[in-house]
Amino acid sequence: MKYLVIVATGLAVSGCQLIDTSPGPPPERIEVTDVGTEAERAPDEAAPPGRVAREVAFPEAEYAALEKHGSGSISGRLTLNTASGTLVGRNSRVSVAPVTTYSAEAAEKALAGQAVEPADPRAQAYTRQASTDDDGRFTVNGLPAGDYYVSGSVTPSDGRPRIIINQVRLNSGQRVNVNLSR
8 A cells, every 4th residue: 555655656547536445436547648568577466465557667868858956846635635624734744746658657556546566766766755743744955947746645434545746847947736636
């Protein structure tokens, strides 16, 4: 479950989305039109238990075209609306990752309630993380212009973490506020 949170935290879709692992119809899915090549894996190598294998190989050229540093920032608040009120994502981890074919695959699977195997370390180098404060607030600074997945999780009283994902466009030097809530 910890890895589902870490993987999904680097992801998002337009508008907030929530992963609810309870039975029922699947949540809205992300459309992935260019999925790249198949992920490289030894024939006898399987995804870790409880995870699904990645189908998209790490797109080196796509990531090489991305800047790693900039002057933009993304701030916000992580909350979950429940029947008993708003639950604040206190002392939680929020991730900000660039939108790529690789991260889109992970977002699509996360929204379908599946945890993918851990991301390639080269992709992790482009993902920023922040901890929320006691009021669920977070800030990530030093971001270049681009489209990002902003995600975090809140665990209600039933003990099942709810992943919340949002897609954000950031211009050079811009400060964007995200209501990371569902």
